[in-house]
Amino acid sequence: xxxxxxxxxxxxxxxxxGPGSAxxxxxxxxxxxxxxxxxxxxxAPEFRVIRWDARGFGRTRWDGQPFSxxxxxxxxxxLLDHLGIQRAVVGGLSQGGYxxxxxxxxxxERVRGLVLMSTSGSMDGEQGRAGYRQVRDLWGTxxxxxxxxxxxxxxIIGDSRFLSPWLERWRQTPKAAFVAATNNLLERDDIExxxxxxxxxxxxxxxxxxxxIPPSAAQALVEALGGRTRFVPIPGAAHAPTLTHPELLNPxxxxxxxxxxx
Numbered sequence: 001x002x003x004x005x006x007x008x009x010x011x012x013x014x015x016x017x018g019p020g021s022a023x024x025x026x027x028x029x030x031x032x033x034x035x036x037x038x039x040x041x042x043x044a045p046e047f048r049v050i051r052w053d054a055r056g057f058g059r060t061r062w063d064g065q066p067f068s069x070x071x072x073x074x075x076x077x078x079l080l081d082h083l084g085i086q087r088a089v090v091g092g093l094s095q096g097g098y099x100x101x102x103x104x105x106x107x108x109e110r111v112r113g114l115v116l117m118s119t120s121g122s123m124d125g126e127q128g129r130a131g132y133r134q135v136r137d138l139w140g141t142x143x144x145x146x147x148x149x150x151x152x153x154x155x156i157i158g159d160s161r162f163l164s165p166w167l168e169r170w171r172q173t174p175k176a177a178f179v180a181a182t183n184n185l186l187e188r189d190d191i192e193x194x195x196x197x198x199x200x201x202x203x204x205x206x207x208x209x210x211x212x213i214p215p216s217a218a219q220a221l222v223e224a225l226g227g228r229t230r231f232v233p234i235p236g237a238a239h240a241p242t243l244t245h246p247e248l249l250n251p252x253x254x255x256x257x258x259x260x261x262x
Contacts, residue, residue: 001059006078007071010061013052013079016044021260022088023115024050024076026096028240029181030152030170032058035093038246039253047257050088052079054095056177056184066180069188070106072099077107089260091115093242094213095181098188104198105191112260114202114225115253118210118239120217121192121224129186136182140175155212158238195224202229203256205249207237230256 003010025036033051040049053060055067092100097119104111138144206218222231232252234241
C-alpha cells in the first residue's frame with residue numbers, strides 16, 4: 001500500500017504519476033480518496049493526479065490525536081514534498097475544500113490553482129453545529145446508526161445508485177475517528193475575511209441540490225476569492241458530484257487543468 005510516514009501519520013495516497021501538471025485532491029467528511037476515481041480516470045495520463053486520505057478516514061493510519069484543518073494542510077504539503085512536487089493545483093471537496101483554502105492561505109507559494117467542490121469559506125451556523133454535535137455523540141450507538149447513515153447517505157450522495165460501498169465503509173468508522181474528525185470541522189477558524197488574499201486561479205463546483213452546503217455559499221466563495229474564479233453549477237447534484245455527476249464535472253475540470261500545462 002502507498003503509505004507515506006508524514007507528521008506522525010501514515011498517510012495513504014494514490015499517485016497516477018506522469019509528467020503533466022499535478023493536481024492533489026482531498027476528500028469530504030466520511031469519505032476517502034476513492035470518491036475521486038472518476039476524476040483520476042478522466043485526468044490521467046494527461047495530468048498527474050494525487051489523492052490522499054485525511055486523518056481519521058480511509059486507509060490513512062491516524063495517530064489517534066486531535067487534529068485541525070491546518071494539520072491537514074501540513075499533511076498535504078508534506079505529501080507534495082514526499083513526492084518531489086514543488087507546486088501543484090490543490091483541490092478538495094467539502095472538508096477537503098476547507099483544507100485546500102487553508103493550504104492556499106498558509107503556503108501560497110506552493111499553490112498554482114484551486115479546485116473547490118461543495119465547499120465554503122464561511123462558518124457553519126449554530127443550528128448546523130448543534131446537529132454535528134448530536135450526531136458525533138450518537139455515532140456508534142445501537143439503534144441510532146442506521147438513522148444517521150440514512151441521513152448522511154441522502155445529504156452526501158443523494159442518489160441511492162451510488163451508495164455502495166460507502167455505507168459499509170461508514171459503518172466501520174471508529175467512534176474515536178468520527179469524533180476527532182467532527183471536532184476538526186466544529187473547531188475550524190473563520191477564514192472568510194481572508195479569502196481575498198488568495199490570488200491564484202480557482203474553479204468552484206457546486207451541486208444545485210446540495211443540502212449540506214447551499215449553492216449560495218459557493219456564489220459567496222466565488223465573489224470573495226481574490227483571483228480569477230469560475231463557478232460551475234451542477235444541476236441535480238447533492239454534496240458529492242464527483243461520484244454522481246462526473247460527466248458534468250470532469251470536462252470543465254480538464255479544461256481548467258490545461259491552463260497550467262506547458
